Amino acid sequence: MSTEMTTTAPAPVHLGVGDRVRLWWDALPRQTQWVAGVVGVLLVALLPVLRPPVLTTVGTDFAGVLAQFGMYALLAIGLNVVVGQTGLLDLGYVGFYAIGAYTVGLMTSPSSPWNLTDDWLSREWGWLFAVPVAVAITALSGLLLGSPTLRLRGDYLAIVTLGFGEIVRLLADNLSTVTGGGRGLNQIAYPVVGQSAERPNGIFSAGNTGLPLNSGTWWFWLSLVLIVLVLVVVGNLERSRVGRAWVAIREDEDAAEIMGVPTFKFKLWAFLIGASIGGLSGALYAGQVQFVVPTTFNVINSMLFLCAVVLGGQGNKLGVILGAFAIVYLPNFFLGRTELFGIPIDGNEIANYRYLFFGLALMILMIFRPQGLFPARQKLLTYGREVYVIARRAAAAATGRRTPDTTGGAR
Amino acid sequence: MPLLELKDLTVSYGRIEAVRGISLTVDEGELVTLIGANGAGKTTTMRAISGVRPLARGSVHFDGKDIARVKAHERVLQGIVQAPEGRGVFPGMTVLENLEMGCYARTFPTKAAHDEVLEHVLELFPRLRERKDQLGGTLSGGEQQMVAIGRALMARPRLLLLDEPSMGLAPLVIQQIFRIISEINGEGTTILLVEQNAQQALSRSHRAYILETGEVVKTGPGTELLADPAVKQAYLGVA
Ligand SMILES: Nc1ncnc2c1ncn2[C@@H]1O[C@H](COP(=O)(O)OP(=O)(O)OP(=O)(O)O)[C@@H](O)[C@H]1O
Ligand SMILES: [Mg+2]
Numbered sequence: 024m025s026t027e028m029t030t031t032a033p034a035p036v037h038l039g040v041g042d043r044v045r046l047w048w049d050a051l052p053r054q055t056q057w058v059a060g061v062v063g064v065l066l067v068a069l070l071p072v073l074r075p076p077v078l079t080t081v082g083t084d085f086a087g088v089l090a091q092f093g094m095y096a097l098l099a100i101g102l103n104v105v106v107g108q109t110g111l112l113d114l115g116y117v118g119f120y121a122i123g124a125y126t127v128g129l130m131t132s133p134s135s136p137w138n139l140t141d142d143w144l145s146r147e148w149g150w151l152f153a154v155p156v157a158v159a160i161t162a163l164s165g166l167l168l169g170s171p172t173l174r175l176r177g178d179y180l181a182i183v184t185l186g187f188g189e190i191v192r193l194l195a196d197n198l199s200t201v202t203g204g205g206r207g208l209n210q211i212a213y214p215v216v217g218q219s220a221e222r223p224n225g226i227f228s229a230g231n232t233g234l235p236l237n238s239g240t241w242w243f244w245l246s247l248v249l250i251v252l253v254l255v256v257v258g259n260l261e262r263s264r265v266g267r268a269w270v271a272i273r274e275d276e277d278a279a280e281i282m283g284v285p286t287f288k289f290k291l292w293a294f295l296i297g298a299s300i301g302g303l304s305g306a307l308y309a310g311q312v313q314f315v316v317p318t319t320f321n322v323i324n325s326m327l328f329l330c331a332v333v334l335g336g337q338g339n340k341l342g343v344i345l346g347a348f349a350i351v352y353l354p355n356f357f358l359g360r361t362e363l364f365g366i367p368i369d370g371n372e373i374a375n376y377r378y379l380f381f382g383l384a385l386m387i388l389m390i391f392r393p394q395g396l397f398p399a400r401q402k403l404l405t406y407g408r409e410v411y412v413i414a415r416r417a418a419a420a421a422t423g424r425r426t427p428d429t430t431g432g433a434r
Numbered sequence: 435m436p437l438l439e440l441k442d443l444t445v446s447y448g449r450i451e452a453v454r455g456i457s458l459t460v461d462e463g464e465l466v467t468l469i470g471a472n473g474a475g476k477t478t479t480m481r482a483i484s485g486v487r488p489l490a491r492g493s494v495h496f497d498g499k500d501i502a503r504v505k506a507h508e509r510v511l512q513g514i515v516q517a518p519e520g521r522g523v524f525p526g527m528t529v530l531e532n533l534e535m536g537c538y539a540r541t542f543p544t545k546a547a548h549d550e551v552l553e554h555v556l557e558l559f560p561r562l563r564e565r566k567d568q569l570g571g572t573l574s575g576g577e578q579q580m581v582a583i584g585r586a587l588m589a590r591p592r593l594l595l596l597d598e599p600s601m602g603l604a605p606l607v608i609q610q611i612f613r614i615i616s617e618i619n620g621e622g623t624t625i626l627l628v629e630q631n632a633q634q635a636l637s638r639s640h641r642a643y644i645l646e647t648g649e650v651v652k653t654g655p656g657t658e659l660l661a662d663p664a665v666k667q668a669y670l671g672v673a
Contacts, residue, residue, distance in 0.1 A: 160664030278522035283539025
């Protein structure tokens with residue numbers, strides 16, 4: 024056919040760090056992946072117990088920092104589905120976090136008019152009962168926000184979601200008869216388990232301060248379990264037809280529609296899934312802190328979550344978890360420090376200026392590495408890697424020369 | 435019964451009527467060309483057929499059924515597949531991934547069937563095979579056009595809509611693209627083609643429609659229009 028078209032060697036594909044790690048990882052046998060995954064999670068889980076001296080924060084409890092990291096990691100994973108996978112710029116994600124937290128608060132705080140725990144629900148089980156309700160309600164709010172707004176594109180969607188985040192906070196602040204206004208809701212329920220003489224309210228109670236297994240450690244472990252579960256669900260979605268539709272929408276929404284992708288439906292799904300994960304994180308937060316106030320859900324937090332996603336590398340689940348870690352850990356690392364490597368510093372001041380530093384870091388990142396620290400591509404083929412085998416074999420036959428195995432047989 | 439039938443189709447952008455009551459048919463197995471000056475409404479007509487643009491008036495029948503209310507992505511399921519003007523290649527996906535998006539909606543019953551069609555597409559465009567792992571956004575214009583056509587073929591269209599496949603290509607490549615279009619049509623795929631390259635398009639198509647400011651002004655067999663003095667003057671640059 025096209026013999027007049029000169030055959031040129033394809034340009035070498037440049038691989039980023041994330042891609043290389045993924046290539047290496049995908050080439051490992053399935054059992055090795057599982058073992059490595061379990062060992063990795065266990066090592067991370069041991070952090071609050073081992074308290075490695077280089078990592079441990081001095082100004083604030085290390086386990087508490089890790090618990091907060093767990094919640095932010097969930098938020099980053101959820102937001103990554105919306106922003107990183109589907110390419111919908113959501114600037115109001117904190118709204119879902121707030122709805123999740125306030126749902127638990129409204130259902131279990133004695134200062135809420137809708138408190139159920141002095142009624143038929145016990146204090147012990149109140150939190151556990153409220154979590155799925157909170158997830159369902161945030162999913163519903165995602166649906167309500169998404170149905171009208173997901174017909175908008177790009178900047179318009181960003182502005183509308185920004186407004187949504189602000190509206191949620193303003194409602195929490197102003198519906199004082201229900202939400203307690205600026206005073207917030209206190210004594211929110213938490214799971215009461217593992218009671219003992221030293222820990223009369225159980226291991227998850229904020230009153231459990233006995234090191235190393237204080238309440239922060241337990242909340243961190245709980246969030247780790249949830250992170251693994253969410254990663255399994257989201258990972259499977261990404262590898263399915265849903266994930267291919269999301270990436271197609273991110274790449275070119277019109278072309279996706281022309282390829283037969285029901286774009287609106289899948290955008291709504293991304294929104295709904297992102298929202299429920301945000302709600303789950305909020306429910307976790309409410310249980311840990313046992314107290315919610317509107318100021319926690321300031322719009323600036325949306326930017327912080329987005330920062331975690333962009334920093335980690337949009338579209339890479341593990342990357343955004345590292346992004347979340349950086350966002351939570353770095354300010355806390357400086358807190359209470361008076362010197363670093365022998366240089367006297369005012370750590371508290373540095374922590375106070377964290378938005379300045381994150382802003383600078385983002386600017387530098389956008390100039391030198393706009394794809395984030397750990398970008399990674401997914402494979403998007405109907406029949407996975409097998410397709411490459413036939414394409415390669417036929418190519419070698421057609422051009423009469425051996426084509427180098429650039430994919431490593433393991434994309 | 436024609437495979438595609440437009441009756442009195444009117445499409446507007448706000449208050450501007452870009453397409454004003456055109457009627458057109460495409461029979462099963464035909465290669466039909468739509469020719470017209472810039473802004474005549476060719477792309478708009480294509481977009482109305484693929485469902486991206488709503489109709490203001492008139493009707494679109496596909497396979498005898500009124501599809502005016504069928505959404506764009508559902509029309510793909512029925513077999514109306516478009517290679518859009520400007521190509522619409524997914525920039526961050528590799529060539530192979532782009533091709534695979536073609537069969538997203540119209541999936542294959544078995545992997546063997548899938549491999550066969552993919553193999554056929556890669557045979558039509560050997561260049562794509564060489565560049566299967568290259569990102570769509572880094573392809574040359576001609577290569578992107580091949581991806582757009584190949585991707586549409588992966589859906590095994592019943593009606594293939596090609597909007598200016600020769601746009602921006604070198605003469606040699608244009609020749610090649612047209613030959614492939616004839617070949618695809620020869621294999622039984624019905625094609626509605628929009629072209630500026632009237633000489634090539636008319637000589638290869640069964641029938642053609644000439645569009646001027648949103649209206650059909652002339653229609654007939656391709657070779658007949660090619661010989662028409664008025665057409666020659668307006669579209670072939672012959673005085
Ligand atoms: N989104 C839009 N909004 C307003 N007017 C539009 C829009 N798209 C097209 N038009 C107008 O509709 C008319 C027909 O446009 P169309 O794209 O169908 O032309 P065409 O025949 O495909 O031209 P070309 O050969 O340049 O591709 C033009 O006058 C154009 O300006
Ligand atoms: Mg056009």
